Amino acid sequence: MADGGKGDPRPKVRYMVFGCGSIGYNVIEELLKETNNILVIDSDEKRVEDLKDQKYQALARDISDPDLFKDLPIPEIVFILSSNKEANLNAVEQTKKTHPQAFSIARAVDLFSVDTLAEAGADVVLYPQQVVAKSAVHHMKTLTAARSAHRLYSVFEGWTGTLGVLTHRNPDPDSISSAMALCAIAQEAAQGQLTCRILYEGTVGHQENRAFVNLLDIQMERMTPEKLAECNHLALVDSPGPGINNDLNPGTQVDIIIDHHSIEGIERSYKPDFIDIRPESGATASIFAQYLQELDIRIDTKIATALYYGIRADTREFRRNVTPNDLYNAAYLLPLSDTDLLDKIMSPSFSQETLEVMGNAISTRSIKNGYLFSNVGFIRNRDAIPQAADMLVNLEGVTTALVYGITDAHIIISARNKDIRVHIGNVLKEAFGDFGDAGGHGTMAAAQIPLNYFSMVRDKEDLLKMIIDPILHKFTDIVGIDDNGDKNEV
Ligand SMILES: [Mn+2]
Missing domain, CATH: 3.40.50.720 (NAD(P)-binding Rossmann-like Domain)
Structure with missing residues (x-):
């Protein structure tokens, strides 16, 4: 029954x-x-x-x-x-x-x-034997995590002057939130004797990341050699060493390194005061969330929101390289976060110009042999170009997207690539390296060509039309698209 x-x-x-x-x-x-x-x-x-x-x-x-x-x-x-x-x-x-x-x-x-x-x-x-074994290992991990957190705290004791906390180049929310958390720990540990400055190189691209920085009112400064020289101590977050995804000289003495990127093949000429690299962690923000719990430091809403968003963004919304530990840390941070602010960060409004650039990119597109080219004309906000390339590379039949536009002083080119036989960074470097800055990864790359004395030309759109063909010619030559036919297949 x-x-x-x-x-x-x-x-x-x-x-x-x-x-x-x-x-x-x-x-x-x-x-x-x-x-x-x-x-x-x-x-x-x-x-x-x-x-x-x-x-x-x-x-x-x-x-x-x-x-x-x-x-x-x-x-x-x-x-x-x-x-x-x-x-x-x-x-x-x-x-x-x-x-x-x-x-x-x-x-x-x-x-x-x-x-x-x-x-x-x-x-x-x-199976009781296994339960005991797992529990033993779990306790060991908790203990080592606790010990790391306390060791980090004690490193700051007696430090005075300025601590420069460096993010990686073009910092993302994981890197920025980690820098904020490190400042909070340092300031508490050094009992007010330490000034913390967050330094970064490159740009904060993508409207979601800019919304993150603006809405959380994060104070960051662009790194310069002068500012670097003003720092008595240096820390690096979300980057495994000087010169790796940051603009520091590889020999720079960095006192603290905290990261989750693998360190294989890195040789250090010196030993930092504190180093904690956990490749098993989905985000550096997750490591910081654990420090803050271990140290029982009061987490203010801003830092909790930033760290939560950092874990979320680095694990692509908890779908990539995410571990139970990341989920546990995110669950710990969420009730301490400002959920209204999270909503605002995640749905930032597009600027009118971004929308216009996207529109131009769509309407001017031409496709040849899987290569898409779009001319977006004159632009003020250059971040819209990579976003347009991100969008267009997903178009059916497209393996590589090249979107270009012109600012007052430069021609900006952004490329996205899905064809594993092509390393788009190398192609751009070869095609445009002689004219300006060019390069990148296998799947994403950019080039910036200075206009030099052409920058005096009033009508930039016409100028672009006039000079872009010979410039692009080198690119089409390298990737083997013959230019005789009409590129407009769509
Ligand atoms: Mn990261």
Whole structure:
């Protein structure tokens, strides 16, 4: 008979525990903190009498009985914890058959039983030896994380003057929020003796990242050699060493490095005061969230919001390289964050110009052999160009998108590429390197060609039309598109 709903007249019990050896007894003790709605079943009659003397509800029954649940109440949750392998298997099978709605947790007596019990229908199988091993490793990790956090804190003690916290080049929310958190830790640890400055190189591109910086009112300064010289101490976040994705001289003495990028192949000529690199972490912000918890430093809303957003952005909304630890840290930060602000950061308004550039990129596109070219004309906001390239490379039939426009002083070219045979960074470098700055990665690259004395030309759109063909010619030559035909296939 299947278990009935509310109308079922048979008695019910919240927890039914089969087997009351040392493990079973400890489980009962834990469950009693919540309820005494527990029925214990053990084959040892003497044991059952002892339990009854202790005012537990207990029954003597052979757990290998093929009619195990006869005359027993309907359980909600069944614990199967005896030390008898066959008896436990029988109890799992009987539970599945008689009370399919009940949730069952079974103890595997040996490694082999782990699979057998799971196949028989146990919802959770515990192999105590493995549970102890996992718990030991977990404790070890928690301890080392705690130790790192306290070591970081103690590094700042006695520091005075200025600490420069460097993000990586073109900083993203992971890097920026990590820098903010490091400043918070440093200022508390140095008890007001330390001034912190967040320094960055490159640009904060993409409207979502700019919204992040503006809405959270983050104070950052562009790095210059003068500012660097004013710093008594240097820290690097979200970058594994000087000269790697930052504009520091590779030999620069950096006192603190905290990152989650792999360090294979990095040689250091000196040892920083503090270094914590965890390639297993989905975000540097996640490492900082853990420090702040370990150190019990009060996290203000701004930092919590920034770190949460940093973890979220670096793991592509918890979908890429995300670990349980990242999720745990994000869950810790979320209630401390400003969710209205998060909403605003994640849906920043497009500027009119961005929209216009996108529109121009779409309407002027031409495609040849999978290569898309778009001329967006004269622009003020150059960030709109890579965004247009990002969008257009996803167009059907397009493997590589090249979007270009002109500012007062430069021709700006942005390329996106999906063709694994082409390294677009190298192609741009070869095609445009002689005219200006050009290069990038295999999938994304950019070039910036100074107009020099052509910058005096009033009508920039005409100028672009006049000079772009010979410039692009080098590119089409390299990638092997013949220029004779009409490029407009669309
Ligand atoms: Mn990162």
